[in-house]
Amino acid sequence: MKLTPEQLAAQLPTLDGWAHGAERGGVLTREFQFKDFVQAFGFMAQVALHAERMNHHPEWFNVYHRVNVTLTTHDVDGISAKDIEMATLMNRIAAAFTA
Amino acid sequence: MKLTPEQLAAQLPTLDGWAHGAERGGVLTREFQFKDFVQAFGFMAQVALHAERMNHHPEWFNVYHRVNVTLTTHDVDGISAKDIEMATLMNRIAAAFTA
Numbered sequence: 001m002k003l004t005p006e007q008l009a010a011q012l013p014t015l016d017g018w019a020h021g022a023e024r025g026g027v028l029t030r031e032f033q034f035k036d037f038v039q040a041f042g043f044m045a046q047v048a049l050h051a052e053r054m055n056h057h058p059e060w061f062n063v064y065h066r067v068n069v070t071l072t073t074h075d076v077d078g079i080s081a082k083d084i085e086m087a088t089l090m091n092r093i094a095a096a097f098t099a
Numbered sequence: 100m101k102l103t104p105e106q107l108a109a110q111l112p113t114l115d116g117w118a119h120g121a122e123r124g125g126v127l128t129r130e131f132q133f134k135d136f137v138q139a140f141g142f143m144a145q146v147a148l149h150a151e152r153m154n155h156h157p158e159w160f161n162v163y164h165r166v167n168v169t170l171t172t173h174d175v176d177g178i179s180a181k182d183i184e185m186a187t188l189m190n191r192i193a194a195a196f197t198a
Binding site: 037038041044045048051052057058059060061062063064 | 136137147
């Protein structure tokens with residue numbers, strides 16, 4: 001189910017580093033920067049396992065230590081609770097690297 | 100060392116599916132399509148290990164079963180032998196999935 005503007009406004013402040021874009025009915029985007037490629041791909045590998053289990057996959061671009069992520073839910077033409085869950089998960093995984 | 104136009108012209112026909120772009124002094128690009136996310140990320144994981152060992156990393160975008168790759172060698176402002184090697188390697192890894 002697509003989040004209402006009110007639901008999204010309530011969730012966004014909890015998602016450190018994520019921005020809301022209006023395209024495609026609504027997307028969440030964030031850039032992650034790591035120490036090097038090993039860390040960046042280690043992050044992606046962890047996220048990939050969760051994404052497959054959740055059956056909710058990110059769009060992402062990687063070059064060396066940088067990972068740019070876009071989250072949206074095609075089925076609802078916008079942002080759903082699954083995107084919030086995935087954004088929260090990515091922040092938690094990334095935080096473990098930079099700690 | 101940046102490949103000469105003649106060297107590049109000789110190599111390109113051996114790189115099935117790869118296109119040459121003029122931007123940034125020269126890039127190689129290819130889109131790979133797999134059966135699903137598990138295959139696509141499996142491909143990326145194999146390539147990532149080789150990339151780290153070669154110390155030559157791709158730029159790539161993934162969404163579900165699709166992986167779009169750009170190869171270039173920043174140090175030489177264009178395409179080097181490392182890009183040819185990486186393109187060849189990616190084709191070999193991808194071919195094992197679709198066989």
